Amino acid sequence: MANILVVDDDKKICDLLEAELRRLGHETQSAGTSQQALDLAGADNFDVVYLDVQLPGRSGLEIIPEIRQTPGEPEVIIMTGYGSPDGAELAVKNGAWDYIQKPAPRNQLILALMRALQFREQSRAAKHPALLKRNLIIGESHRINQCLSLVAQAAATEASVLITGETGTGKELFARAIHENSRRNSEPFVVVDCAALPDTLAESVLFGHEKGAFTGAEKPRSGLIRRANKGTLFLDEMGELPIELQKSFLRVLQEHRFHPLGSDREVESDFRVVVATNRNMEDMVQKGEFRQDLYFRLKAFEIHLPALRHRPEDIKPMVIFHTNRLCEHYGIPTRGFSPDFFEALALYDWPGNVRELVNTLEWVLARTVNEPTLFARHLPIEIRAKAARVTVEANREIELETEQEPARPEDIPSFKEYRKQKVEAAETGYLKLLLKQTAGDIQQAMAVSELSKARLYELLKKHGLSAKQSQG
Incomplete structure (x- = not known):
């Protein structure tokens, strides 16, 4: 038995x-x-949504991605009396399961x-994200569980995987999780930092060299690609790989x-x-900064990590986990937390993501060696300042709304208005x-x-x- 939503005007x-x-x-x-x-x-966990295209408000084709992102992650079957090739293509690109023209036979x-239900049941059986070796990947949010489901699928294949996301989102952790849950988990996991490859020695580092191959090559060297034999080769910051390589x-x-x-x-x-990579690879391809054939080869399987x-x-489970881990590592007593500590952390926007959060916790612990409870006052000043600003702005909005309340019943607009x-x-x-947070980058804004x-x-x-306004 499935839970189904029918959407039609x-x-x-x-x-x-x-x-x-x-x-x-x-x-x-x-x-x-x-x-x-x-x-x-x-508000509910639907398995399938039958969705009309012509709806009051927004088009059914337009809301497919939002429907797919709801808690049930339902499959979407489009029903329309105004079928078109463009509409069918857009529906599939937006994630629809099928595209059916009305009137359709029963x-x-x-x-x-x-x-759709058979596919859904089969996909669920194949994922098993709860059985994954997660290493230091902490969180149970809907977004992170989606990523873990993709990790499980990627680990079961031999396909190349492209992991994208902002700096500090944990791309290497997810790469290790793919390796550790794959059949290659007993073999090497070799990391190549493409941003740190020296221009003159990049080929040697990757492919290795024989003695005398170039000035300074006093003995043969096995390259990182060879060391990854039977295992996984992780190329971090792939967008920085020199074009000639x-x-x-x-x-x-x-x-x-x-x-x-x-x-x-x-x-x-x-x-x-x-x-x-934290770069927009499609933009790099269009600008001629990255080979299109290599890009297509690498993105056989793609995972985008949320900021x-x-x-x-x-944030709260991550703070508790990493604080306990760090206390154990440094041999210091575990800490308690005041509610205002978590409140301040939640109001900060974390431009450096998880890496910045962990670094912040290390900073706090280094300065509170003998204090059993962590308060917001212990946090770096920029985090506390941001929390104060957000709180005041929210209160100001409430005050303005209160001040602008209509004085008379007849001044109250209709509910619709x-x-x-x-x-x-x-x-x-x-x-x-x-636009401000993405600096007007339309591709990032779309993501x-x-x-x-x-x-x-x-x-x-x-x-x-306009996007240009954010850059002025």
């Missing part, structure tokens, strides 16, 4: 489809607008449901054979590659913050907001904003 269609689904033993709910659909999906609607590495990745510098013999290395500010619910005003104000505030490019530009135009 035609109540007759909702009633007919719900009756058929209940007859098959499923639980159902229905919605007539895009906002109702998002509200219901956000068996077509039910067959799509059966296949990218062609050579592509060949190695394809054939798993190469010549060390100064050698006529070919060496083999059976390695699995995982790469990470810490996008999973604030993970009031909601419209608040939604528009919230959208404007969000977009300004989004953070999970909006399509068309929808993002539509909202910017609606509120009189």
Whole structure:
């Protein structure tokens, strides 16, 4: 039995489809607008959503990614009486399971449901994120659990993996988790920091060399690619790999054979590659800074790690875990926490992400050797200042709203108008913050907001904003 949401502004269609689904033993709910659909999906765990395209408010095609991000992560079956090739392509790109034109035969609607449920059950059985060796990956938020599910899937394959995310989000931890949960876990995990590869010695470091291959090569050296034989080769900051080396590495990745510098013999290395970057690789490809063929080869499997500010619910368990770990490492007593300590941490935006949080905890512990309880006062001043600013701004907004309350009942706007005003104000505030934090980078803004490019530009135009304004 599945939990299914039917979204259509035609109540007759909702009633007919719900009756058929209940007859098959499923639980159902229905919605007539895009906002109702998002509200219901956000409050319940749906397995499948039948979604109309033409809806009051926003298009069904537009809200597919948001529906897919709700707690149940439901499969979406699009139903439309206005089918088009472009619409079908957009639906699939946005994550829809199927695209069905109305009026559709009963068996077509039910067959799509059966296949979606079978796929869903099979995918769940294959993930088992709870059984993963997580190492130092802490958190149970929806976003981090999605990433762990992808780790489980990646670990079960030999495909190349591209891990993206801001600096400090834990890309190497996730790469190690893929390795430790794969069949190669008893073999080497070799780390290559592409940003630290010296220009003159990069080939030697990767491929190795024979004695006398170049000035200073006094003895033969096995390269990092060879050392990763049977194991995993992790290329950190892959976007920094020199362009002249990218062609050579592509060949190695394809054939798993190469010549060390100064050698006529070919060496083999059976390695699995995982790469990470905080740069926008698609932009680099378009600018000619990264080879397109290598990029496509590396992104067979992609995992995007969320910034810490996008999973604030993970801050408290991370603080407790890392504080206990650090206390044990330094041989000092464990600490207690005042509520205001966590409150201040939650109000900070953590531009350095998890790495900055851990460094902050080390800083605090080094300065509170004999204090059993940690208070907000113990935190670095920039974190406390940010918390104070956010708190005052929030209070000021409440005061302004209170001051602007209508004096007479007849001055109160209709609920529809009031909601419209608040939604528009919230959208404007969000977009300004989004542009500020991403420095007007549209690709990053799309990734953070999970909006399509068309929808993002539509909202910017609606509120009189532009990406260029954030850079001025």
